[in-house]
Amino acid sequence: xxxxxxxxxxxxxxxxxxxxxxxxxxxxxxxxxxxxxxxxxxxxxxxxxxxxxxxxxxxxxxxxxxxxxxxxxxxxxxxxxxxxxxxxxxxxxxxxxxxxxxxxxxxxxxxxxxxxxxxxxxxxxxxxxxxxxxxxxxxxxxxxxxxxxxxxxxxxxxxxxxxxxxxxxxxxxxxxxxxxxxxxxxxxxxxxxxxxxxxxxxxxxxxxxxxxxxxxxxxxxxxxxxxxxxxxxxxxxxxxxxxxxxxxxxxxxxxxxxxxxxxxxxxxxxxxxxxxxxxxxxxxxxxxxxxxxxxxxxxxxxxxxxxxxxxxxxxxxxxxxxxxxxxxxxxxxxxxxxxxxxxxxxxxxxxxxxxxxxxxxxxxxxxxxxxxxxxxxxxxxxxxxxxxxxxxxxxxxxxxxxxxxxxxxxxxxxxxxxxxxxxxxxxxxxxxxxxxxxxxxxxxxxxxxxxxxxxx
Numbered sequence: 484x485x486x487x488x489x490x491x492x493x494x495x496x497x498x499x500x501x502x503x504x505x506x507x508x509x510x511x512x513x514x515x516x517x518x519x520x521x522x523x524x525x526x527x528x529x530x531x532x533x534x535x536x537x538x539x540x541x542x543x544x545x546x547x548x549x550x551x552x553x554x555x556x557x558x559x560x561x562x563x564x565x566x567x568x569x570x571x572x573x574x575x576x577x578x579x580x581x582x583x584x585x586x587x588x589x590x591x592x593x594x595x596x597x598x599x600x601x602x603x604x605x606x607x608x609x610x611x612x613x614x615x616x617x618x619x620x621x622x623x624x625x626x627x628x629x630x631x632x633x634x635x636x637x638x639x640x641x642x643x644x645x646x647x648x649x650x651x652x653x654x655x656x657x658x659x660x661x662x663x664x665x666x667x668x669x670x671x672x673x674x675x676x677x678x679x680x681x682x683x684x685x686x687x688x689x690x691x692x693x694x695x696x697x698x699x700x701x702x703x704x705x706x707x708x709x710x711x712x713x714x715x716x717x718x719x720x721x722x723x724x725x726x727x728x729x730x731x732x733x734x735x736x737x738x739x740x741x742x743x744x745x746x747x748x749x750x751x752x753x754x755x756x757x758x759x760x761x762x763x764x765x766x767x768x769x770x771x772x773x774x775x776x777x778x779x780x781x782x783x784x785x786x787x788x789x790x791x792x793x794x795x796x797x798x799x800x801x802x803x804x805x806x807x808x809x810x811x812x813x814x815x816x817x818x819x820x821x822x823x824x825x826x827x828x829x830x831x832x833x834x835x836x837x838x839x840x841x842x843x844x845x846x847x848x849x850x851x852x853x854x855x856x857x858x859x860x861x862x863x864x865x866x867x868x869x870x871x872x873x874x875x876x877x878x879x880x881x882x883x884x885x886x887x888x889x890x891x892x893x894x895x896x897x898x899x900x901x902x903x904x905x906x907x908x909x910x911x912x913x914x915x916x917x918x919x920x921x922x923x924x925x926x927x928x929x930x931x932x933x934x935x936x937x938x939x
Contacts, residue, residue, distance in 0.1 A: 577595035643691070648700055909934065
């Protein structure tokens, strides 16, 4: 922008609703950064916004319904205030394109999951002409910039997500992500390092690395690299306290990666490994690479190299054809107590996936009963595991005041990821957000702990 030139968004306010996963949140934060650079003022109140933006998720039916509801709410607000413009971005836009705009004509601008770089010029053009625009580009055409992009963090100031790759190349039968995000593409080591350095300089102490298949990182680059090399590089950044790689597709969890995670001080002992199931036939129908034996070997390998690591996984129940015996196999492995954190999802029958055409669909009520049974089992296991923590003193990163009570602080151990795992409530002592303090555990619950800051 030339000296003295007025920013294009000067005097305008933008309000953004971000839905879906942390990867989508990173896109939202980058989008917010571009709006700020263009002179827009951010507002959390949509009533005040001149521009209403909904960054959507379209992964499964529930996420799609939530996105459509948010768009409809903003459309109603726009109808009451005709001067406002409604922008819809993200995976739902990518999935349906022009059809979504035809179904919801209040949308002024529709861009897909790779349309953020062109968003500001499109918005400005629509503001001038009032003609609606649909700009959904083919997937895989957007490339990562070599330099880190400006972001407006919406997480707490001491923690941030960093996207290290885009897209996915795995053929999982239940998943539509490759059609929403395109092929797998890694960012360069230099780009990620530069972004993390900027975040740490701004006060971030915990970096959570995200992608759709984090263990595949770097294998598509020239020269070829891997996740272990990235962790080694980031661990040398002064001021970084915790590094947590998330979404570790199990196939490439090898000894090199585990040895690196075990010795690199900032890398927390935490592995998020989405296994999805344990029975050979279900895994085959899911088009997953693992089988029952390899699942167990992965878990044993993790425990060998990192005995105290927290393991999180997700499982899908009710996949087409899942029999009682196949579910019992899954339940049996969960009952062995491998997992510190477990998410269980009922199968979502998504058009466009190969699983959609499979026969022998499991009735919803059976799938939900299996989910509840598995979660009840895990709850008991978690309660037993956490009860053993009572009396121990553990490091806790403080996130701030608890939303339940301003008399409590809340934080997380290295084995608790933001938003998805349990927390530690601190009922004695003081600490600032982002500070790591020793907490002596006094009580344990199903998923959470309680304790006070240990005296020096």
